[in-house]
Amino acid sequence: MLMGQASLKRNGVQDYVTTRATALIMTAFSLFMGWFFISTPDITYAVWSDLFSGLMMKVFTFVTLVSIMFHIHIGMWQVLTDYVKAPGLRAFIQFIINLIALVYVVVGLFVLWGV
Numbered sequence: 748m749l750m751g752q753a754s755l756k757r758n759g760v761q762d763y764v765t766t767r768a769t770a771l772i773m774t775a776f777s778l779f780m781g782w783f784f785i786s787t788p789d790i791t792y793a794v795w796s797d798l799f800s801g802l803m804m805k806v807f808t809f810v811t812l813v814s815i816m817f818h819i820h821i822g823m824w825q826v827l828t829d830y831v832k833a834p835g836l837r838a839f840i841q842f843i844i845n846l847i848a849l850v851y852v853v854v855g856l857f858v859l860w861g862v
Contacts, residue, residue, distance in 0.1 A: 762821050769814035776811040805859050812855040816848040 787794060798804060823844045831837040 762825070765817055766821050769818040772811055772814040773818065776807060779807075799859065808859055809856060812852045816852050819848045820845055 783798065784790070799808070824841060827837045827841055831840060
């Protein structure tokens with residue numbers, strides 16, 4: 748029974764480190780955006796466009812989007828494994844959630860590089 752899970756090349760330590768690393772990236776992005784909103788007195792389209800026109804901000808945002816995708820993948824896998832016992836239903840729900848997360852990243856990528 749455990750051999751099937753071990754063949755997926757995932758383990759608890761890897762999941763733990765990945766979720767913590769992605770959480771740190773998402774926290775850093777949230778703190779930066781919070782600081783931006785607090786320190787910018789007048790937010791206009793020009794200010795917003797200037798913020799996201801720099802390469803570093805685009806990379807930071809893209810890394811954050813990918814981190815969200817990984818975080819969703821691991822977190823929802825853990826929740827679905829605990830609460831959805833039917834393997835077929837669990838696989839279907841996980842596929843849909845992962846697809847939505849991937850679409851989220853792809854749309855974010857198009858929006859980012861369109862600025």
